[in-house]
Amino acid sequence: MITAPALRLAGDILAQFRHLPDDQAVDTVANHIRMFWDPRMRAQLLELATSAGADCDPLVSRVVTSLGD
Amino acid sequence: MTLYADHDLGTPAPAQDAPPLTLEIDGVSVTVPQGTSVMRAAALAGIDVPKLCATDSLDAFGSCRLCLVEVEGGRGTPASCTTPCADGMKVNTRTDKVDKLRQSVMELYLSDHPTDCQTCSPTGGCELQDLATTVGLPDMRYGLEGINHLNLPVDDSNPYFTFDPTSCISCSRCVRACGEIQGTFALTIEGRGFDSKVSASAGETFLESECVSCGACVAACPTSALQENSVIELGLPTRTVKTTCAYCGVGCSFNAELQGDELIRMVPDKTGGANEGHACVKGRFAYGYASHEDRQLNPMIRERITDDWQVVDWDTAINYVAQKMKTIQTEHGVGAIGGITSSRTTNEEVYVVQKMVRAAFGNNNVDTCARVCHSPTGYGLKQTFGESAGTQDFRSVAKADAIVVIGANPTDGHPVFASRMKRRLREGAQLVVIDPRRIDLVRSPHIEAAYHLPLAPGTNVAMVNALAHVVVTEGLVDRAFVDARCEDFDGWAEFISSPEHSPEVAQEVTGVPAEDIRAAARLYATAENGAIYYGLGVTEHSQGSTMVMGMANLAMATGNIGREGVGVNPLRGQNNVQGSCDMGSFPHELPGYRHVSDDAVREVFEKLWGTRITPTPGLRIPNMFDSALDGSFRGLYVQGEDIAQSDPNTSHVYASLKSLDLLVVQDLFLNETAQLAHVFLPGTSFLEKDGTFTNAERRINRVRPVMAPATGKHEWQIPCDIAQAMGYDMSYDDPSQIMDEIATLTPTFKGVSFARLDALGSVQWPCNDEAPEGTPTMHVEDFTRGKGRFMVTTFVPTTERATRKFPLILTTGRILSQYNVGAQTRRTPNVMWHAEDILEIHASDAEMRGIHDGDEVTITSRTGETVLRAVISDRMPPGVVYTTFHYPLSGANVVTTDNSDWATNCPEYKVTAVQVTVGTGLHDTDVELAARAAR
Structure with missing residues (x-):
């Protein structure tokens, strides 16, 4: 699966900020992705998170929503 | 002996802050710091006392008996190299008595020395020969008959230098250089009296011995006993060019010594800020690749990677690349192409590649090989300190009292810096090594780590958190520093104080006994100056960036930032890793580490470059591979990097590269990546380059061409020509103009120019109006970001774990x-x-x-x-x-x-x-x- 890294990496980033309150963690991860990810990586993340549906980590889903792509 | 020897003052300088004293030498009054030898004081006064065993890179030894002087009111004829100056002292270096003594000593030396001065390889570069002339020999009373050393076998086992014991005068300079400068102690004087002779290890050949071929012994030898093979074969060089090594991130300065265009030898520069006259086997000797038969000198193209290469001229190759890139963009979008810069090329060469990508390609799809080595350093230090760079110069280690080496193997990876570090360790600094493997530094001649913490791979963050836990819970925090200089401490302290970060818990994860972790933390935290040095064993992990921030936390908590002897210091792998990152090689940053989303920054670049810059980050190297496989990325320009060999998961990389419509490789050789390329553009070796490298201590050094490009084109011209052919006007007459443009656009480089580098030798950025001669130590008053920021560093174990199948x-x-x-x-x-x-x-x-x-x-x-x-x-x-x-x-x-x-x-x-x-x-x-x- 070519696009798998985007979802895995989003989870990896989130893992670093789990100590934060959820809202703050979501903002931090979303901001990191905005700062460092190419738009097509963000598009892949959106696609994967959407297709994963309920299987997607809820906070990752919130990050995707927050990115607003 | 070098071609153009610096004035050798005979003995090292004493501490410059020592009180001055004044003495008189041959009627000349001279004032020097206390602790200066008579020999050095004389040399400073313009009086060179004859010497053979003395040189200013080694401690005085007092064995050759040529530097004898007379001191008024004193007894005998003391050796000037071992005699310290005293206030009011009156010294005579030329009296009948000492002249006669020197002649007698020289006569004895020559009675057991070959008489082939006219044909001996270093003719014109032999201190013994020169001194024989200086001292003068009215008689030669001793013949060559009787027992001598003139039939001893030559040791030519080493590929780079030969030891001819018949020319050896047993002055011990080589032995002392091996110990004092290199710190290997591979050489010794074996035997006693007349049987004394230089021996490598226990009577082995140089190749078989513990010798690391740094060449310090060769440089120290005053005769031809230890001589470069190139000098033996080709004779002495006739001209010299000062330049910079192209190997590791130490970035040693060298004098390239040549005959015409033929490089005879590389001599480390005593004035070089990074190396101060020392070198390693790679930098001093391993330059033959530059003229190796595998070197490709002509551009080549091919339609398919299964086709044979077709040699073409530069214009054909450049136009082929430009047209193909434009076609890909027309068919697949602006973002379908990109480039990778190299840490083996100069700042100027890197800068023009990222400019080509951003201005001519019209996207930010530029990345660099630092992606696979020190990118976490850039991220971690930027988050905590505000600048993506190490904090110290290399000299700083001489003032460290506790040295923590984490995930680095300096004696192999950064040997010239390792020699500096070993010298400090021999002086008494304490060492902690954190590495799964027992590297040489753990125990080697005259060095033993106080603690070796052989942690399990992948547990760095657990380890650094445990160290910080000890600092915080045992009251070892430097509160004054933290309160004045840092922010977000309280939250971090609460996090790190949690029992889950205790050494006792970390022991279960890391495999390192808790008491060793506690002792190492105390050692670092309580030292007057604690310094951290680290390498890829820190960064190349799933939590590489977290670990960098963890080390920064540790340094801030203990106040070990902002002065000499302390700091957080990345040992960069390649010579221009720092520079390639500085030059805007990352897809999210313009030169000077400024984000592409910053409108004000972009505007400055857009105005000078005359084009729009995309405000969103581009693809990183792994993203390029993934995007190549999904078809959205189809054209890649690779400058001087062998990604097919160096990047992980080779089969994935190969599949990605094979899927590209156009792969352009610019390199010296047809490397592994070039096997999959459609265009090969020949690069230049460091001997042909004109520009600058920036080493791990942010030191910008000039790289000066010692010969014209063998390819007919400077490497910085190639991206310019491609950009031009793609319709973007980009040209320079000279690489100094590129640096001038960098200085115009980059605040930390504002004061850098080729002229300033030529005047000062080198500068460490930031170099600007506030620091016109550079900044050896960073974050002295304030951190670059204002307050140093403590970051919570949660340990998240890697998913890559030993299993029954892969144990x-x-x-x-x-x-x-x-x-x-x-x-x-x-x-x-x-x-x-x-x-x-x-x-x-x-x-x-x-x-x-x-x-x-x-x-x-x-x-x-x-x-x-x-x-x-x-x-x-x-x-x-x-x-x-x-x-x-x-x-x-x-x-x-x-x-x-x-x-x-x-x-x-x-x-x-x-x-x-x-x-x-x-x-x-x-x-x-x-x-x-x-x-x-x-x-």
């Missing part, structure tokens, strides 16, 4: 004689020391698998398998195996995974779960690798 953890590293993917060093006689990559394995792991020393073994991971020869090594802890990655056939990266650092995508090279089995099988990857190697 061992493979980690990787470098060896002294080879360099990275080996493209350069494999094409030199350095292969005599390391002809293949080997797998180091602990005896118990070997025994349970039936592996014997020297067996070929198969290493299998979840991504691939490869074959290496096994060496049973007590350096390895049980459960961990180790290899290097210098040979393509070894395929170390065939087995590494695509795990990466969460923040930067830096690959997790240092943790791969593997199984090792005795014997070899025929595997597709091996066949493919062997076939490529055979080609």
Whole structure:
């Protein structure tokens, strides 16, 4: 699966900020992705998170929503 | 002896802050710091006292008896090198008595020395010969008859230099250089009296001995006893050019000494800020690759990678690249192409590549090989300190009292810096080594680490958190520093104080006894000056960036930032890793580490470049590979990097590169990546380059051409020509104009120019109006970001873990004689020391698998398998195996995974779960690798 890294990496980033309150963690991860990810990586993340549906980590889903792509 | 020797003052300088004293030498009044030798004071006054065993890079020894002087009111004729100056002292260096004594001494030397001065290789460069003339020899009362040393066998085992004991005068300069400068102590004076002779290790040849071929002994030798083979074969050089080494991140300064365009030898520059006259086997000797027969000098193109290469002229190649890139963009979008810069090229060469990508390609798809090494350093230090760079200069280590080396092997990877560090350790600084493998620094001549913490690979963050836990919970925090200089401490302190970060808990994760972790933390925190040095064993992990921030936390908490002797110091792998990052090689940053989303910054660049810059980040290297496979990325320009060999999960990389419509490789050789390329553009060696390198201490050094480009084109011109052919106006008359543009656009480089570098020798950025001569130590008053920021560093174990199927953890590293993917060093006689990559394995792991020393073994991971020869090594802890990655056939990266650092995508090279089995099988990857190697 070519696009798998985007979802895995989003989870990896989130893992670093789990100590934060959820809202703050979501903002931090979303901001990191905005700062460092190419738009097509963000598009892949959106696609994967959407297709994963309920299987997607809820906070990752919130990050995707927050990115607003 | 060098071609244009600096004025040798005979003995080292004393502490410059010592009180002054005044004496009189041959009637000349001279004022010097207390502790200065009479010999040095005389030299400073313009009076060179004859000497053979003395040189200002070594402590005084007092053995040659040529530097005798008379001191008024004193007794006898003391050696001026070992006699300290005293206030009011009156010294006479030329009296009948000392002249006669010197003649007698010289007569004795020459009575047991070859008489072939006219044909001896260093004619014109022999201190003994010169002194014989200076001292004058009215008589030669002793013939060559009787017992002498003139029939001793020559040792020509070393590929780079020869030891001819018949010319040796037993002055011990080589022995002392090996100990004092290099710190290896491989040489000794064997025997006593007349039987005294220089010996490598225990009477072995130089090649077989512990000698590391740094060449310090050769440089120190006052005769031809130790001589470069190139000088023996070709004679002495006739001209010299000061330039910078192209190997590791130490960035040593050299005088390239030549006859015409033929390089005779590389002599380390005593005034070089990074190396101060020292060098290693790579920098001093392994330059032969630059003229190796494999070197490609002509542009080549081919439609398909299965076609034969067609040699073409530069215009054809440039236009081919430009048209293909434009076609790809027309068909697949602006973002379908990109470029990769190299840390083996100059700042100017890197700058024009990222400018080509941003301005001519019209996107931010530019990345650099630092992605796979020190990108977490950039991220971690920026987050905590505000600047993506190490905090100190190399000299700083001389003031460190506790040195913590984490995930680095300086004696192999950064040998010239290691020599500085070893000198400080011999002076009494304490050492902590945090590394799974027992590297040489743990225990070597005159050095023993106070603590070696052999942690399990992948547990760095647990370790640094445990160290910080001790600092916080045992009251070792420097509250004054933290309160005045830092922010977010309280939240971090609460996090780190949690029992889950205690050494007792970390012991379960890291495998390191809690009491050792506690003791190491106390040692670092309570030292007057504690310094951290680290390498890829920190960064190349899934939590590489977290670990960098963890080390920064530790340094801030203990107040070990902002002065000499302290700091957080990355040991960069390649010579211009720092520079390539500084130059805007990352897809999210413009030169000077400024984000592409910053409107004000972009506007400055857009105004000067005359084009719009995309405000969103581009693709990183791993993203380029992924996007190549999904078809959205189809054209790649690779400058001086062998991504097919150096990047992890080789089969993934190969599949990605094969899917490209256009792969352009600019390199010296047809490397592994070039096997998959459509266009090959020949690059220039460091001997042909004109520009600058920036080393690991932010030191910008000039790289001066010692010969014209063998390819007919400077490497910085190539991206300019491609951009031009794509319709973007980009040209320079001279690389100094590129640096001027960099200085215009980059605040930390504002004061940098070729003229200033020529005047000062080098500068460490930031170099601007506030610091016109550069900044050796950063964050002295304030951090670059204002307050240093404590970051919470949660330990998140890697998903790559040992299992029943893959029960061992493979980690990787470098060896002294080879360099990275080996493209350069494999094409030199350095292969005599390391002809293949080997797998180091602990005896118990070997025994349970039936592996014997020297067996070929198969290493299998979840991504691939490869074959290496096994060496049973007590350096390895049980459960961990180790290899290097210098040979393509070894395929170390065939087995590494695509795990990466969460923040930067830096690959997790240092943790791969593997199984090792005795014997070899025929595997597709091996066949493919062997076939490529055979080609």
